Every structure is written in C-alpha cells, then in structure tokens.
Amino acid sequence: METKQKKPNPAGWLTNSAERKSYYFYFFGQNMIYNMVNGFLATFLVLINIDPVKSGVVMLVVKVWDAVNDALFGVLFDKVKFRSGKKYLPWLKIACALTPLATIAIFIIPAKMGEMPDEMLENVKLIWFAIAYIIWDTAYTLCDVPAFGIITSMTTNVEERNTVLSYKSITGGIGSALTFVLVTVLNGSLGIQYSIISIIIASVAAATMFPVCKHCQERFKGTDEEQFTIKRMLKYIVKNKYLLIFYLGYLFYSGAQTYNQLQHIFAFYIYGNATLTLITGTVAAIPQLIMSLLVPKMIKKMDKMTLFHISVVVTIVTSVIMCFTRSSFILFCVMYMLRAVPLGIMGVLSFTFTPDCAEYGQFTTGTEAKGITFAIQTFIVKLSSAISTSVGLILLGFFGYRTIENADSFPALEALGEAAAQTPEALDGIWFTFNVFPIFGITIAFAIWLFYKLKDKDVQVMADCNAGKISKEEAEKLLSRKYS
Numbered sequence: 001m002e003t004k005q006k007k008p009n010p011a012g013w014l015t016n017s018a019e020r021k022s023y024y025f026y027f028f029g030q031n032m033i034y035n036m037v038n039g040f041l042a043t044f045l046v047l048i049n050i051d052p053v054k055s056g057v058v059m060l061v062v063k064v065w066d067a068v069n070d071a072l073f074g075v076l077f078d079k080v081k082f083r084s085g086k087k088y089l090p091w092l093k094i095a096c097a098l099t100p101l102a103t104i105a106i107f108i109i110p111a112k113m114g115e116m117p118d119e120m121l122e123n124v125k126l127i128w129f130a131i132a133y134i135i136w137d138t139a140y141t142l143c144d145v146p147a148f149g150i151i152t153s154m155t156t157n158v159e160e161r162n163t164v165l166s167y168k169s170i171t172g173g174i175g176s177a178l179t180f181v182l183v184t185v186l187n188g189s190l191g192i193q194y195s196i197i198s199i200i201i202a203s204v205a206a207a208t209m210f211p212v213c214k215h216c217q218e219r220f221k222g223t224d225e226e227q228f229t230i231k232r233m234l235k236y237i238v239k240n241k242y243l244l245i246f247y248l249g250y251l252f253y254s255g256a257q258t259y260n261q262l263q264h265i266f267a268f269y270i271y272g273n274a275t276l277t278l279i280t281g282t283v284a285a286i287p288q289l290i291m292s293l294l295v296p297k298m299i300k301k302m303d304k305m306t307l308f309h310i311s312v313v314v315t316i317v318t319s320v321i322m323c324f325t326r327s328s329f330i331l332f333c334v335m336y337m338l339r340a341v342p343l344g345i346m347g348v349l350s351f352t353f354t355p356d357c358a359e360y361g362q363f364t365t366g367t368e369a370k371g372i373t374f375a376i377q378t379f380i381v382k383l384s385s386a387i388s389t390s391v392g393l394i395l396l397g398f399f400g401y402r403t404i405e406n407a408d409s410f411p412a413l414e415a416l417g418e419a420a421a422q423t424p425e426a427l428d429g430i431w432f433t434f435n436v437f438p439i440f441g442i443t444i445a446f447a448i449w450l451f452y453k454l455k456d457k458d459v460q461v462m463a464d465c466n467a468g469k470i471s472k473e474e475a476e477k478l479l480s481r482k483y484s
Contacts, residue, residue, distance in 0.1 A: 010160075012157050012159070012160070013155065013157060013160045014154065014155040014156075014157060014160065014219060015154050015155055015160065015164065015217075018215045019154065019215045019216050019217060020164055020167075021215075022211040022212045022214065022215035022216060023151075023154075023164065023168060023212055023215075023216060024167060024168045024170070024171040025171060025208045025209075025211060025212070026092075026147060026168075026208065026209050026211070026212040027147070027168040027169075027171055027172035027175065028171040028172060028174060028175035028208045029175060029204065029205035029206065029207070029208035029209035030099075030143055030144070030147065030172070030175070030205065030209060031171075031172035031173070031175035031176045031179075032175040032176070032178060032179045032201050032204060032205040032208075033099055033100065033103050033140075033143075033201065033202065033205045034140070034176070035175070035176040035179040035180060036103060036107075036179050036183070036197075036198060036201045036202075037103060037106065037136065037385075038260060038261070038385045038389070039176075039179065039180060039183070039260055039261065039263070040183050040194070040261070040264075041106070041261065041389055042055075042261035042262060042265075042389050042392055042393050043261065043262070043264050043265055044107060044194045045129065045393070046265065046393075046396075046401075046403055047111075047194070047407065047408045047409065048109060048110070048111040048125065048408060049111060049122070049403045049404070049405055050122060050125055050126065050129070050403070051122065051397065051403065052393040052394065052396045052397040052401060052403070053393065053394050053397035053398075054122070054126060055126065055129065055393055056389070056390040056391070056392075056393035056394040056397070057390070057394070058126055058129060058130050059133065059386050059389055059390045059393075060386065060387070060390045061130075062130055062133050062134055062137065062386070063383055063386050063387075073141050073142070073145060073371075073375055076371075077091070077145060077146070077149075077371030077372075077375065086218050087146075087149075087153065087218060088146040088147075088149055088150035088153060088216075088218060089146075089150070089213055089216065089218065091142055091145070091146040092143070092146050092147060092150070092212060092213055092216075093213045094142055095139065095142040095143030095146070095147075095209075096143070096206060096209045096210045096212075096213060097206070098139040098142060098143075099136075099139040099140060099142070099143045099205075099209075100202035100203070100205050100206040100209075101139075101202070102132070102135045102136035102138075102139040102140075103136060103198055103201070103202045103205075104195075104198045104199055104202050105132040105135060105136065106129070106132040106133060106136055106198070107194045107195050107197070107198035108195040108198070109125055109128050109129060109132070110125075110195075111408045137382060140378070140382060141375070141378050141379075141382070143209070144374075144377070144378040144381070145371060145374045145375050145377075145378050146374075147212075148351065148354060148355070148374045148377060148378075149358075149370045149371060149373075149374040150216060150218065151164060151165065151355055152220070152355055152358060152359075152370055153218040153219060153220050154216065154217060154218070154219060154220075155219070155220075156220055156463050156464065156466075156467040156469075157463075158355075158356075158359075158456065158459050158460040158463055159300070159460075161352075161355055162296070162299055162304070162352050162456075163296045165351060165352045165355070166292070166295050166296040166299070166348050166349075166352065167292075167296065169292055169295075169347060169348040169351075170289065170292040170293065170348075173285070173288060173289065173292060173347065174289075175205075175208075177281065177285050178204075179201055180277070180281050181278065181281070182197065182200065182201065183197055183201075184264065184274070184275055184277050184278055184281070185275070185278075186200075187264075187409050187410065188264055188274040188275045188277070188409070188410045188411075189274075189275050189410075189411070190411070191409040191410075191411040191412060192409070193408060193409070194408075220467060236361065236365060236367060236369050236372060237372070237376065239361070239364065239365050240357055240360065240361040240364075240365070240373070242353075242356075242357050242360055242452055242453070242454045243354075243357035243360075243361065243373060243376060245448060245449070245451050245452045246353050246354075246357065246449065246452055247376060247377065247380040248448050249444075249445040249446070249448035249449040249452075250350065250380055250381075250384065250445065251380055251383065251384050251387075251445075252441045252442075252444040252445040252448065253384075253441050253442045253444075253445035254380075254381070254384035254385065254388065254441075255383070255384040255387035255388050255391070255441060256388065256391070256437060256438045256439075256440060256441020256442065257384075257388045257438050257441070258388050258391055258392035258395065258433045258434065258437050258438060259392075259433075259434045259435070259438055260385075260388060260389075261388065261389045261392050261393075262392055262396075262430065262433060262434055263277045263280070263281075264277055264410060265396075265430065266430055266431075266434045267280070268410055268413065268414075269422055269426075269427055269430055270326070270427065270430060270431060270434075271329050271332075274410035275410075276329070279333060280332075280333060280336050283333050283336060283337040283340070284336055284337060284339075284340035284343075285340075286337075286340075287337060287338075287340045287341045287344055288340050288341075288343065288344030288347065289344070290344070291341060291344030291345050291348065292344060292347075292348050295307075295345055295348040295349065298345075299349075299352075299456070303455055303456050304349055304352060304353070304456055305353075305449070305452055305454070305455075307345060307349065308345070308346060308349050308449070309446070309449065309450070310342075311342035311343075311345040311346045311349075312342070312346065312442060312445070312446045312449065313446070314341070314342040315339060315342040315343055315346065315442060316439065316442055316443060316446065318335055318338050318339035318342070319339055319435070319438065319439050319442070320439060321335055322335035322336065322339060322435055323435050323436055323439075326431055351377065353452075353454075354373060354374060354377045356454055356456075356459045357373055357454070358370045358373040358374070359459050359462045359463045359466055360454055360459065360462060360483065361373060362462075362466045363462040363465060363466055363472075363475070363483070364483055364484060368466070391437075392433055395429060395432070395433040395437065396426075396429060396430070396433060398429065399425055399426050399428065399429020399430070399432070399433075400422075400423050400425050400426045400429065401422060401426045401429060401430070402422065402426070404416065404419070404420045407420060453481075454483075455480055457480065458479050458480055458481070458483070461475050461478045461479055462475065462479075462483075
C-alpha cells in the first residue's frame, strides 16, 4: 500500500505543514475570544442594566492600566530569558490557559445580586467589570504579542510570512464568525445567558490555541538584544516612524468602528429582530472569506500598502452610500455586502505590516526589539477596541438610550413589547453610531496612511540583513531608496 506523499514546501519556505496549521488554529481560538469581547461586551453590559455612559467611562479609565501594562510587557518580553532558550513559546503556554479564564470572568457578572439596592448593585457590577476587564486586558497582551512575534522567529522569508499571516486571517475570521453565530443564536434567539455562552466559547478557544505550543518552532533567535528601559523603549518607538504612522492611522480607523459592538442592538431596534444579524453577518462573511483567499495572490503582484489604500477608499465610498439605506433592509444588506469586500482585504492585510516595521526598526536602529514592536500592535488593537466600545456606549447614552430591567436577552426584551421601546431620538442615535460615525475615523486614518512608504521588496532586503545573510552595506545598495 502506497503512503501518501507530503506536499513539498514552496521554494525557500522554512515552516512545515503541522506548524502552519497549529498557527492558523491558534488564531481561530484567539479570534473567538477577541470577538466575544470586542463584539458583544457593550451589548452584555446594557443587558445586565448598567448605564451605558458609566460603563463607557469605566472602560476608558481602565485603559490607563492598559497603557502601562503593554509598555511593561514590551520591556519584560525583550528582557526575560527562559531556561529553554525560547522567547515566544513560554509566554504562549501561559496565555493559552489564562486568556480563556479571564474571558469567562467578564461575562459571569450577574444581572441581580439578591436584594441589593439598585444604586449599590450598579456600583458593584461596575467594580467587578473594571477588575475583570483589567485581568482580561493583561491576559490578551500575553496571548497576542508572542503570537505575532513568533512569525519573525519561524522564518525570515517575507513572502512566507505574508502568506502565513494572510491565511491565519482566514481561520481567525472563521473563529470570529463562529462566535458571532453562536452568540446570536444562543442569546438573540434562545435567550441563553452570556455567562454560559462565554464558557462554551472559552473552552473551544483553549482547545484550538494549545497545539501551537507543541508544533511551532523558533528557528531564528536574532541578535543579542539591548537591555531596555522605558526611556529606551520610547526612543525606539519614536525612531520607528512607519510603526507610528500605521498604528496612528489604525487607532482612528478601528477606534471609530462603533458598529462592531452594537450589531444586535441595531438589528433589534432599527429592523425589529436581533437575529437579522445572521443575514448581515452572512452577506458580509462570504465576500470577506473570498478576499481572504485571494489576498495572498494579490500581494504577490501588488505592494501591500497600495492594495490597502485602494481598499480604504472603496470602504469610505460604500459606507457613505450605506447611510441612505435606512428605509430598506434589503438595500442595507446589499451595501453591507459590498462594503465587506474592501473590509475583508483590509482585515487580512492589517497585521502583515507589523513584522515589516519590526524589520525596519532593527535595520535602521541596529536594535532588535520585536517584543516592543508587537506590544505596540497589541496595545493599539486593544485600545482602539476599547475606544470604539466606550464611544459607542457613550453615544447611545448621549442620544437617550435607556437600559431595560429584567431583560438579559433579546427574547426577554421582545416579550416586554412597548415597555422596551426607545425614543425616536435614541433610534436616530443608534443609526448614527452604527453607520455615520465610523466614516469620520476611516477618513482621518486614510490621510495618515498616505505617509507610509515602506515597500515589500525593501523589507525582504532588511530581513536578510537582520538575519545576517547579507551585510548592511550590501543591503543599502539593494534598497529602492534610502531609509532612516
């Protein structure tokens, strides 16, 4: 009986199939957790009857710790030396256990606590939320920075990195989609509490994240890194201008994505049924999946940032048109689907720029600080997520949205009938927050991203130099322009 031959790696690739698959499935689980928090935290807080403005303010205050925690971890990550000699895998082992548990801790906040007075009850829930969110925020740093950083240790082939990072976006997108469907069906249709849903999501996520600790390999240790202080870290960040440019733009873009957290509230109050998000989610997921499959081939023929710029412009245009579809759910779905095409491309490409910035930073400064580079990515991703959630909640409160007692699911809200209704001003606020506000953020981001000039071909030259394959002098001659 003939044994099935393993498919050979593409020329120049260093990772093996099991390694890549475990890496892809890690992001399947991680994105389940991220989408549980990023996609449904605001809805959960509203359903357990916490004032949206108060919860939004608490989330922003918690980000003070986030700024400290990510900065400290960036320094810690580049200084800690494990006995195994590994730099990334030990942190991933810790994160695979801690992050799912921290996720559950957020969503088990009870709507009621005995006969506790309402004002005291809300304060207790806010304190619980603040503590749990700090723990989750710290845990997510541990699971995100090493996961993106390890790609620079797995391979120095930039094309291989881009392809692996692109395909992990597919599995990550599937993980996010699965979470969206589960929460929509279990809470939006069946009325199951978020506490039970979070346990299901966290369990599946943990099972898919752990294999990366077994299969992934650290092949390139890089040069001996400097001992970092906060002062040196800030100095490094200032010198890495393309890291600053990309993530400053990302902060405006993602921080204004107030629609992510409000999908069920939007569908329930604007179109009358929270489970309609299954339709909008499906019409968006299909083109995004197709784009995820096509992007690796597209970036072989076109520079990543050029493709990214085109996608941003198309997103802005389709978003503006979508603002005029309120009277028809069908028209809204059509525009939602069309906008998903450029958003799918942006979603795949977004995190392929960080490894490039890490190589650029090492090449121009002579200092390897990948931990700090990827800590900046994690910090901005979490910060922008918190800002979008906070701003979304605050805008709801500003327009007069009111929380409803005794309704911890959408079937419970529906059962209350007119008692759960919102004012016309609140409904206008939901539409504005979901459709109009995000356009301002992505427009500002586009203006910032125009200053990003780092080219893929030059990054490959920098990576070869950083890995010791060519000298700095040889690299300078091969670059398309002088970088400083």
